[in-house]
Amino acid sequence: MTINKTKNNNELVLALEGRLDTTTAPELEADLNNSLAGVEQLVFDFERLDYISSAGLRVLLGAQKRMNQQGSMKVIHVNETIMEIFEVTGFTDFLTIE
Amino acid sequence: MPTKNVREMNAFERNHHSLRGKAFRAIFLIAIALGVCAVLFGFFLFRAAVSREYRIRTYQLAKTAALYIDRDEVRREAEAVVSVYAAMTPEQRAQNDGAYLARFAAAETDSMQALRQELRTLQETNGAIAAYTAFLDPETQRMVFIADADPKSTVCPPGHWDFIEKPYFDAFLNGAKITLLDRLYETPSMPSVTMDMQQYGYRCTAGEKLTDVGGYPVYIFYDTDMSDVARISNLFLIQFIVLLLIITALTIFFSMLHLKRAVVRPINALAAAAEAYTRDRNDADRDSRHFGKLNIRTGDEIENLCLTMQSMEEDLGDYIHNLTHVTAEKERLGTELSLATRIQADMLPNIFPAFPGRPEFDVFAAMEPAKEVGGDFYDFFLIDEDHLGIVIADVSGKGVPAALFMMISKILIQNNAMGGKSPKEVLQSVNDQICKNNREQMFVTVWFGILDIVTGVVTAANAGHEYPFIRKPDGSFEVYKDKHGFIVGGMANTKYREYSFLMEPGSKLFLYTDGVTEATDANGEMFGSDRLQDALNAVADASPENVLHGVRKAIGDFVQDAEQFDDLTMLCVEYRGAVDETGTPTKDGSELTVDAILDNLPRVQAFVDTHLTEMNCPQKLQMQIDVAIEEVFVNIAHYAYAPDTGTATVRVKKEETDVKITLIDSGRPYDPLAKDDPDVTLSADDREIGGLGIFMTKQIMDKLSYDRSNGRNILTMWKTIK
Known part of the structure; x- marks a missing residue:
């Protein structure tokens, strides 16, 4: 999995590419822990993300909880397969998906 | 015309053929x-x-x-x-x-x-x-x-x-x-x-x-x-006759004397010089002069002939001198070329059986260069205990340049493969490395695949090379029309696509270079893909070695005596799966047992995916089933044996329109279905981190069941894939 980060003042855009699974999720988690300080707007660009498992969902949930404290978070360009995962797990209810 | 050479004649015959006679x-x-x-x-x-x-x-x-x-x-x-x-x-x-x-x-x-x-x-x-x-x-x-x-x-x-x-x-x-x-x-x-x-x-x-x-x-x-x-x-008559006889005798005597001096001796000297010249031709003393030593001053055509022979001798001397140089140079090049051929042949794995300790597969390959050194090559090597790298490639051009380029390509492919890259990553990396420094604009077509020896799954990428032939157990060889990428060495940053297929125990994979399909008979007709397929199917049940021999013989019968201009390179792999000491397969291809560690997750997924592809399962469903597999396998890896480790077995089976996937471990008893589902209606802040995996699995799959028997946890899942 590749993470492309773009930071614009207090807005952070993370474009993910590849698979967000048990193996790669800890990488994203560590990355977020290091870079979320002072961020008010967090954007996940899933345009090139192929796959997500519960490990990835956990990281997203963690990120949402933190951003609820310090600003807002949204997920953009979600493909059909991943959207189905979000739906069955009720993540559509609290994630801002554009 | 005398029927004998002058050297074979006796003295009488020589005289009879002499000018004097x-x-x-x-x-x-x-x-x-x-x-x-x-x-x-x-x-x-x-x-x-x-x-x-x-x-x-x-x-x-x-x-x-x-x-x-x-x-x-x-x-x-x-x-x-x-x-x-x-x-x-x-x-x-x-x-x-x-x-x-x-x-x-x-x-x-x-x-x-x-x-x-x-x-x-x-x-x-x-x-x-x-x-x-x-x-x-x-x-x-x-x-x-x-x-x-x-x-x-x-x-x-x-x-x-x-x-x-x-x-x-x-x-x-x-x-x-x-x-x-x-x-x-x-x-x-x-x-x-x-x-x-x-x-x-x-x-x-x-x-x-x-x-x-x-x-x-x-x-x-x-x-x-x-x-x-x-x-x-009458007296006058007798005197007259006697006088005539004396005059005749004197005339003959002086004519002979003159002939000997003016013609016979110079010609014999020329002949002797010519003979000596021929005799000394191969001697070390190449500068010896034979015609040059003659001093013939007859002032007629014979003198001219002598002068011509002298200048011819000089010219020939120079010519032979040059020729000797050139020949020596050629011999030196020839020696080096045959050395190069040996080195090249030794570069390729050529001791068979190549892996006597590995009954799970058999591989045989052969390269037959058209020139002394060829541009084709094959290669196979164990990347780790469970993965076999397989290469077949054809370098543009022929001879020494192609051979040098082939060596570079071979080393780069193997080095990159040993670094644990996937086939498409290997080709991308090799392509970029070659493109960095390729002034001669050479390129190579490569088929590179990695066989998972445990699962029989082959992951491969094709850079402009011939389609492989695959034979299912008890089936026939069929051409596998994979997606070609661009040739390696053609353009920097080329992306390659990867695909995988399953080799059930008993499957064979046949790879070759265009020298095989383009072998040409005396009428200019090519061997072609159809004849190759027929030749393969004639020996479909044979061992890889005999498959190659069969194809080689079919090509030989086809081309007869026509000269071949391209290298002939072939490789055949038979996958047997796990076998016991007697060589009998211990299980069919639908089961995979691996160590229950996170690193093996991609292999398990690839194994399941390959089976799903065989069943024509849509890509989207495969992705969802992948998620379910991950959730269950990660659970086993994390909890079943902790803090120790053990194995996990995956079985994939098709049941009418459903696929049935079973995951088995021998860890501590655990029924994932017994756990309550998390409340997915809660807001983010109220949700627990974790506990989602099994729930997602339940949501994705159509049906699940758990059984505990013989100390094993058996989780079975069904999903309709039509």
């Missing part, structure tokens, strides 16, 4: 011919000249005698004889015998005796052998005697006649015919001839007419002896 025979024949002509001509001329001299002399004697003789006396005696002769009948005259002669007895008088005496005196004075008077009877060509100087008077008594041949008779009457010689010496016609009469011998007779009596002309005749002439002319 030929010249000798020619000169000898000419000398003999000339000699015979000269002898004949000389003899004729001699005889003719002598006879002419005699005729003139005898005639002069006759004329002189005519001056001195008493003509009246002659006339008187003539009348006496003629009167008797004329009185006879022609029949009586013709007798010329004793009775006939007796009639002339009256003419035998003293005066006749006196005439005879006179004639005898003239004869003795002039050295003639006969002197006589006679008249000629033109009607009967008879010379009728009147008086003969012969004292015996019995040989030619009065009235005796001799018949004279016509030319001689005419000569006495009108002068002899002018001969060629007479014309030459302007001798006038005269009544003088040479005759060889039986009764008188060879003599010259000349007559001078004295008078006419009774119509018959009366002559005085002189005879001179010519018997010496025959003797002298």
